[in-house]
Amino acid sequence: MKFFQRVTTTSLVFIVAIFLTTTGNLKFFSKVIEIYPLVDNVAFLASLLVWLLVFLVIGLLLVCYRYSARPILILLLIVSAIVDYFTNNYSIVFDDNMIANSLETNVAESVDLFSFELIVYVILLGLMPSYWVYKVQIVKENFLQQLWSKLKVIVILLVMFVLITLMFSKSYTFLFRENKQLRLYINPTYYLYAIGKHINSKFETTTISFKIIAQDALINRADNKKKLIIMVVGETARADRFSLNGYQRMTNPLLTNENVISLSQVYSCGTDTAYSLPCMFSNLGRSDYTHVQGKNMSNVLDILSHAGVEILWRDNNSSSKGVADRLTYQDFKSKRLNTICNIECRDEGMLVDLQQYVNAHYDKDMLIVLHMMGSHGPAYYKRYPGKFKIFTPICETNQLNKCTNNQINNAYDNTIVYTDYFLSKTINFLKSNQNQFKTAMFYMSDHGESLGENGLYLHGMPYFIAPKEQTHVGSILWFGDEFSKDVDTELLNKKANTKLSHDGMFHTLLGLVNVDTLLYKKELDYIRYIK
Known part of the structure; x- marks a missing residue:
């Protein structure tokens, strides 16, 4: 118990990485098992778990030091819990486009995604382990001590990484060459990569000049009717x-x-x-x-x-x-603009007062x-007023996996x-x-x-x-x-x-x-x- 009350930065990283790898990749391993049945591939699947762990630990050791470790690991735990919920329940993958979509989602859309099960995921897989990370005492080490400790661990892990890859080289080659989509489900490694890709894209977008094209564009028609x-x-x-x-x-x-x-x-x-x-x-x-x-x-x-x-x-x-x-x-x-709002503002409200605009630009x-x-x-x-509830029964929750296919289809068809x-x-x-x-x-x-x-x-x-x-x-x-x-x-x-x-x-x-x-x-x- 004392170990879990007082740990080094390296040990803290190991513990959190083990937790994330084992709890956050159920969807990934379920997809892998579809290709490599568990009965015949226990050794390879075990190696894959270690392979993911080694990769994550090395990445975290490079950025986690005494004062940066807590905030980085706590943020990682909470975000990974949210990602895990959407991956397990909707099979959503978080690539750079999904990251962009998530960041541009408004409050109303975010509320639609909120559920009790999401709270459970965040509490059990995010907040509870984060609380331990917050409370645990980190052994004081100077920078050189931390650096030397990490260097030794990273070298050992790299050797393990290479040995595992060589031992199951054919399986790994087939898995990631013929089934590239599987990497999208690795939590948290892939969404961290996607965030980096998104940030790089945003940086590039804001640093290049706006290009005006088609300056030769002209209206050209036979009659004068607008x-x-x-x-x-x-x-x-x-x-x-x-x-x-x-x-x-x-x-x-x-x-x-x-x-x-x-x-x-x-x-x-x-x-x-x-x-x-x-x-x-x-x-x-x-x-x-x-x-x-x-x-x-x-x-x-x-x-x-x-x-x-x-x-x-x-x-x-x-x-x-x-x-x-x-x-x-x-x-x-x-x-303020849409006068047709009940549960939410309706699409038909965009037609209100539109005639005034047309008249002003006749x-x-x-x-x-x-x-x-x-x-x-x-x-x-x-998404629709009550009178358009044509097909019933409908799914009346945002947790689609809790509804029957018939209920989901009915609600969607009503839209x-x-x-x-x-x-x-x-x-x-x-x-x-x-x-x-x-x-x-x-x-x-x-x-x-x-x-x-x-x-x-x-x-x-x-x-x-x-x-x-x-x-x-x-x-x-x-x-x-x-x-x-x-x-x-x-x-x-x-x-x-x-x-x-x-x-x-x-x-x-x-x-x-x-x-x-x-x-x-x-x-x-x-x-x-x-x-």
Whole structure:
């Protein structure tokens, strides 16, 4: 017992590292056991546990000294407990994109993720061991003593690391070459790496100059009638849950009666809002997009604004993720602007008083972006008013693993029914302005959502292992009477099942407003490409 009351810095690091390695990697080892059954691979799995421990101890010894050890280890314990909860319950992995998404989450979204089980994880795996770290007496050693003590341990550990790797070299090579996704579940090593990667990206983003592109952009059309286009950015909407795309449930009862065109095979740029949103408005495309480049370059809205189009961004989500930083932005998560709020502020509130804005800019082409809260999880039951509780019973908790698949699907499908209502209401708003403008609506979701398929929930998986449920997104077009004369809607309908991606959104928006620029690529324009 005295050992646990008075320890050296090196011993403290060892104890905490053993605790983290053994309690924080249940998901990682469960994934490994799927490939290496426990019965036949006990020695390798034991070596893997030691391998992870050695790697973590060496890293911590390099940064933990007498005065830095406590705060570093306490912070690590608490954060690792939170990561462990989301990994075990939702199969979420914390790569650099998820780190960015987490840091940009607003208070309302954070509350949706709060649960009693999360508190239990934080208390048992975070606060209780942290309290011991706080109270334990650390043996006083001068810097040279600490350095020499650590150096000896690190050398021994490095030898162990090499020997273990050599003994099971074939198994390790196969594990990490053929199953790269497994490293994403290592707690805390991988999320620490992801945080470092995110910080480096933020640093690079803030240190390079902003690049203005497409300065040749000009509006060029045959007639003088102005255009009014509403771009609705959906949230977490899966294409396969739209009855317009063949889903067996009637989730689009109102849009079915409108002359809409559903692009049923659109795939997203990313699997989370923080990445997908700026990417889909960029001209870089998924294969080339990085925040460092994309956020330091004009996006399609900047280009349209430069060409003379009046741009308005109304947001009922967390933010525009930088897309509207240089444009008129209105926050409709606030009750000050959004007059339709009960459990939370509703997407339909973004249409309130919008006519006043249109009337004030009648002499200009307008593109209005409405960023929905949509189907954001895990609290799907909060995303729609009571009258849209069509499919029952529903999951009425944010702990999806506590609900049946049927309850989760019912709650999620109700969010699509409400999206249908909101889009129908948007179309009716545009219809009321048809005499003065050529009107059109363009709906595109930022990413999809896992609803328990293969044990996955929510979104944010790294793209190379993301299931189609997180990348196959809903997209809908509607054209007013005048606008439809310029579009071959019959041919568009026939070819609406063509596989497309977010890469084309930049060019489609340019095409919709008839803005010419050398950057425009006709073959990527959804409408002209499909024609």
